[in-house]
Amino acid sequence: MAIFKVSPETNITSLIASDEVSQGDVLILEEGVYNQSVFISKSHIRIMAKNQHVVFDGYGELSNGFFLFGTTGVEVSGIKIQNYAYAGIVVIFGSANRILSNIIKEAAERGVDIVRSSANLVWKNEICLTRFGVLLETESTDNWIIENKVRDCIADCFESFFTESTGNAFISNNGCNSGLSCFSAVGANCLAYRNTAFGAHYNGVGVVLGRDCLAIENKSKGNGSSVNGTSNFSSPENTFIADNIMNHNNEIGLYVMSDYSIIQNNRISCNDSIGLSLSPDSSNCLIYHNRIECNAGEDIVDNGSDNNFIRNLTGCCDHWDREAEDLPEKTVMLIAESSGVTLTNKLQIELQLEKAALAKLEERSTRQPEHAKYSHQIFIEQLKDKIARWEALLQQ
Missing domain, CATH: 2.160.20.10 (Single-stranded right-handed beta-helix, Pectin lyase-like)
Structure with a gap:
């Protein structure tokens, strides 16, 4: 050498x-x-x-x-x-x-x-x-795209362009300010892991036309004028989208147009339109344990068929960040003494307010769509637990 x-x-x-x-x-x-x-x-x-x-x-x-x-x-x-x-x-x-x-x-x-x-x-x-930052074209397979920073592209920051481009991995990259997508992975068995997308005109992190792809722990913010956030569309099958954060995008947080995909443990919040939208072409998907909250439009819109929703939280994020209060007796005594109200009266007043809130939540829960009922049930259980503890205090 x-x-x-x-x-x-x-x-x-x-x-x-x-x-x-x-x-x-x-x-x-x-x-x-x-x-x-x-x-x-x-x-x-x-x-x-x-x-x-x-x-x-x-x-x-x-x-x-x-x-x-x-x-x-x-x-x-x-x-x-x-x-x-x-x-x-x-x-x-x-x-x-x-x-x-x-x-x-x-x-x-x-x-x-x-x-x-x-x-x-x-x-x-x-x-x-x-025009393109990193572009994989025509049967480019099994490439590793890691820890790159790409910004200010006319088209895409990162893209694998053809369906024959399979097995490519995009890991811990940063894409910012693109005319189309920050990340677009075309082809089967691709991985998008821990990437950050900001300021794309179209998609933040897109999984397009590829089956068996993975999109895990990506962050997508401030993207989109049409379909945006982290997007999974054009009918791939068996895409796994988990632990991503999709917030403050200009329209939809996550748009799904696929069969048999799994959408799990994602945080989809504060987007300017719908949080999670499933197109008429999406079917038999599992939407499990996501936090989909505080979006300007509906949190979840399901236009597909036979999709399963389990343990997703929707509504206002303040509810889910607020744990059931656990006021010890000394704290209640201080409140009572400072306001001139006896401890018993204070507890009774608080108990009446909480029971009224519980009744309102239970009535509202009966009118929620199926995929939103779990969120309300969580908060109902928190209130019931709080009421039981306050009733126990009154009996002492």
Whole structure:
């Protein structure tokens, strides 16, 4: 293995293609501005910036910063890449390449473009002012997209584009301010885990056309003009959406258009329209143990068929954050003494008020749709428990 020091005057494409450079060699880029487009077809080459002052600038004329064709195990890391007419980094017919800690901006079409490639790692890159931030195209499978920050994209911050692009994972990425979606995962068996989406015009985190996908612990806020928040649509099957937070989106929090999906343990609150909306095409889904509250429209709208709702909390979040009060006798005595009311009278007054509230809640519960009854039952049980404890105090 050899280490080469490379300057802006070096023709890097020619150097890599020459017999001087073999698989396993390392190219250390000295600081400076490189007006080059680097083509790499040799595997296991490592191209690394010496420091943060290494800049590749296409000046709006060169197509790509780095073009990896049919390579395996190539690393491109620590480089500022800007002003290319197409993409910052392109990988075609490649596998297990490593795109690490680069700063890519003002590439006209793509920040990182992965085409017909698999098992690549795109990690800790910062990308802005492109059409697409990280784009997986045409049968790109089993790629790892981790801890990248992408903002200010004309279209999508992160996207896998075709149904043949399966098994891709988007983990702990941040997408902000996109013209369409922050995250859009097309293809089966994809994972969206612990991503943050903010300011998308359309979707925050979208699972589209892919069956058996997972969307877990994502945060979606301030997204959408039509379908938004975390969205699962276009009839995939068996999508699992759990432990996500979808709040303060401009319209719907979560829109579901799928069969046999599981929506579990999500927090969907304070959205400007419906909290959870199931389309007429959604059926046989399980909606279990979600907190869907304080949305401007209805918390849940079910236009589908045969969907099952179990233990979901709806209504105002103040109810669910408020635990049943447990006033010890000393506290009640202090209240009574300060107001000149005896302890017994104080308890009796409070008890009457709580019983009136209980009766009102029980009457209202009979008029709730099936999926909302669990929420009211929880609060009813809290009130009953409180009343029983206060009655026990009166008997002492």
